[in-house]
Amino acid sequence: MNSNFSCKTCQSADQSLENFISGLSVETSHHRVEGQSVKCGFGLQGICCRLCSNGPCRITPNGQKGICGATADTIVARNFLRAVAAGSGCYIHVIENTALMLKKTAQTKGLLKGKNTLKKLADIFGIQETDQYLCAEKVADAVLSDLYKPDYVKMELVEKLAYAPRYKRWMELDILPGGAKSEVFAGVVKTSTNLNSDPVNMYLNCLKLGISTGLYGLTLTNLLNDVLLGEPAIRLAPVGLRVINPDYINIMITGHQHSIFTYLQERLTDKDVIEKAQKAGAKGFKLVGCTCVGQDLQLRGQHYQEVFDGHAGNNFTSEAILATGGIDAVLSEFNCTLPGIEPICDELLIKQICLDDVAKKANAELKPFVFEKREEQVEEILDAITESYINRRSKVEINLQPEHGNNDTLTGVSETSLKDFLGGSWKPLIDLIVSGDIKGIAGVVGCSSLTAGGHDVLTVDLVKELISKDILVLSAGCSSGGLENVGLMSPSAASLAGPKLRAICEKLKIPPVLNFGPCLAIGRLELVATELAESLGIDIPQLPLVLSAPQWLEEQALADGAFGLALGLPLHLGLPPFVTGSSLAVEVFTENMKELTGGQLIIDDNAKQAADTLEGIILAKRQGLNI
Numbered sequence: 182m183n184s185n186f187s188c189k190t191c192q193s194a195d196q197s198l199e200n201f202i203s204g205l206s207v208e209t210s211h212h213r214v215e216g217q218s219v220k221c222g223f224g225l226q227g228i229c230c231r232l233c234s235n236g237p238c239r240i241t242p243n244g245q246k247g248i249c250g251a252t253a254d255t256i257v258a259r260n261f262l263r264a265v266a267a268g269s270g271c272y273i274h275v276i277e278n279t280a281l282m283l284k285k286t287a288q289t290k291g292l293l294k295g296k297n298t299l300k301k302l303a304d305i306f307g308i309q310e311t312d313q314y315l316c317a318e319k320v321a322d323a324v325l326s327d328l329y330k331p332d333y334v335k336m337e338l339v340e341k342l343a344y345a346p347r348y349k350r351w352m353e354l355d356i357l358p359g360g361a362k363s364e365v366f367a368g369v370v371k372t373s374t375n376l377n378s379d380p381v382n383m384y385l386n387c388l389k390l391g392i393s394t395g396l397y398g399l400t401l402t403n404l405l406n407d408v409l410l411g412e413p414a415i416r417l418a419p420v421g422l423r424v425i426n427p428d429y430i431n432i433m434i435t436g437h438q439h440s441i442f443t444y445l446q447e448r449l450t451d452k453d454v455i456e457k458a459q460k461a462g463a464k465g466f467k468l469v470g471c472t473c474v475g476q477d478l479q480l481r482g483q484h485y486q487e488v489f490d491g492h493a494g495n496n497f498t499s500e501a502i503l504a505t506g507g508i509d510a511v512l513s514e515f516n517c518t519l520p521g522i523e524p525i526c527d528e529l530l531i532k533q534i535c536l537d538d539v540a541k542k543a544n545a546e547l548k549p550f551v552f553e554k555r556e557e558q559v560e561e562i563l564d565a566i567t568e569s570y571i572n573r574r575s576k577v578e579i580n581l582q583p584e585h586g587n588n589d590t591l592t593g594v595s596e597t598s599l600k601d602f603l604g605g606s607w608k609p610l611i612d613l614i615v616s617g618d619i620k621g622i623a624g625v626v627g628c629s630s631l632t633a634g635g636h637d638v639l640t641v642d643l644v645k646e647l648i649s650k651d652i653l654v655l656s657a658g659c660s661s662g663g664l665e666n667v668g669l670m671s672p673s674a675a676s677l678a679g680p681k682l683r684a685i686c687e688k689l690k691i692p693p694v695l696n697f698g699p700c701l702a703i704g705r706l707e708l709v710a711t712e713l714a715e716s717l718g719i720d721i722p723q724l725p726l727v728l729s730a731p732q733w734l735e736e737q738a739l740a741d742g743a744f745g746l747a748l749g750l751p752l753h754l755g756l757p758p759f760v761t762g763s764s765l766a767v768e769v770f771t772e773n774m775k776e777l778t779g780g781q782l783i784i785d786d787n788a789k790q791a792a793d794t795l796e797g798i799i800l801a802k803r804q805g806l807n808i
């Protein structure tokens with residue numbers, strides 16, 4: 182390890198975590214922030230173009246066009262569309278693999294845990310099939326068929342999945358997507374050198390990608406996972422570094438593709454596997470949740486209590502999780518797997534195995550998941566992890582943090598489990614909103630970052646401001662990992678809420694911040710919004726509902742944001758995407774979007790000001806509904 186790194190770390194909303202990281206002898210992302218504090222002004226504004234060898238070109242007062250003649254408006258739009266296309270591609274990769282997993286599981290008559298969700302999907306898709314395996318296969322085929330259509334053939338399931346008033350508006354705007362994989366391809370092509378130079382056309386393309394991303398990569402991925410892995414169930418669960426139990430062989434999971442290690446997950450409870458661990462000196466194997474796939478497992482933790490220790494933290498907690506020394510192996514299969522874990526794994530002799538080559542780490546073993554070879558592969562993985570445990574435990578220092586986190590985070594919240602909790606209807610929630618006991622709803626979603634005040638700082642501060650205003654918060658993504666670890670998803674957090682929301686939470690014994698799980702669960706929030714709007718007979722933009730991704734991080738978040746804007750929702754970001762160098766982009770996102778879809782973009786890195794703005798929007802929506 183580099184022993185010359187600065188011991189200074191960035192601020193974290195999680196003070197216990199910050200204290201732990203500041204005392205580490207290994208370097209983490211939190212240490213590297215200071216060395217990257219000087220940012221490129223052209224990059225921040227999105228006015229740097231490096232698409233051809235005449236560049237990189239940058240827009241300045243004395244050079245207002247690139248060599249090819251591209252203006253700031255064109256350069257910014259190209260860069261933004263290219264980022265949204267890349268983010269969409271990531272999500273489409275996940276739904277494709279999940280649908281293939283469902284299809285192959287059905288063909289081999291494997292375990293399907295979510296029968297209710299399977300029936301729900303069959304009803305939506307118009308599939309009439311009594312055999313559960315044939316039904317599941319047809320559901321998977323319907324999804325895959327849409328994904329593989331060319332971009333000039335409209336996806337068939339969009340109309341079945343979308344809320345009718347939204348579908349009508351998308352049709353009017355001519356942004357109904359063709360095949361999702363082809364749309365990603367088309368978006369990338371459009372942004373190449375000397376092709377499209379119409380910024381508005383490119384921004385409409387972003388909305389189109391947002392629709393396919395949201396309905397397929399988000400909403401359908403959740404529902405297919407529910408069929409395969411079991412439906413979420415509300416419960417209290419432990420979170421934070423405290424979940425690491427040194428008596429077990431601990432496997433940290435990181436990524437987004439929960440279904441890829443389903444067979445491994447099931448094998449960990451088998452007698453022969455437990456005996457394998459016991460022969461090595463451990464009580465058994467445990468999975469430790471990290472990033473979004475950890476949140477997804479936590480969401481369904483009721484079904485996996487024997488093997489799941491709990492969710493330890495979000496993306497920028499992963500290095501600290503490994504630094505405890507209590508992790509014996511890392512299984513990764515998608516993004517949010519930081520390159521920074523590599524030297525820590527080397528130093529602490531932690532085995533790394535990648536199950537999808539898109540997530541290959543430089544010093545990790547690549548073992549791409551192959552469904553037909555899953556039994557053989559799982560045995561190889563278990564042998565390798567057991568060997569890692571035997572080799573490393575006597576050689577590394579274990580530095581656990583049993584005080585970090587809490588034991589009573591409310592998890593397992595979904596569009597279905599929440600509705601069931603309310604008695605099988607949204608009417609109790611609607612009544613509370615109409616009465617003003619709940620002023621409105623804020624979906625605080627997306628990533629964790631080390632900007633906007635530090636690790637989870639803006640996210641936590643904003644949420645505290647919102648709940649103090651009697652605004653119920655629903656969270657999904659790495660943001661949830663930060664919020665839960667500081668206790669905002671524990672019932673005791675009701676004390677931080679405004680008087681009306683506090684009374685409701687204390688009566689129901691729930692927190693004022695509800696954890697919907699991974700960033701994929703933004704699709705679950707869309708289902709909640711759709712069902713609430715449908716119950717009221719209004720369109721989604723009329724709801725007293727706002728979105729915030731206060732500490733968005735990557736291209737996938739931009740694709741998420743495009744979906745939120747397509748739904749017509751106000752969207753707050755702590756920091757702007759790289760578009761401020763174009764006055765047209767700013768106008769389109771902050772003003773013109775209101776007329777296009779009903780949505781709008783709000784940029785503010787001040788938690789109190791942002792909360793005031795979002796409250797004002799909610800109050801205006803309430804006035805529009807005469808409540």
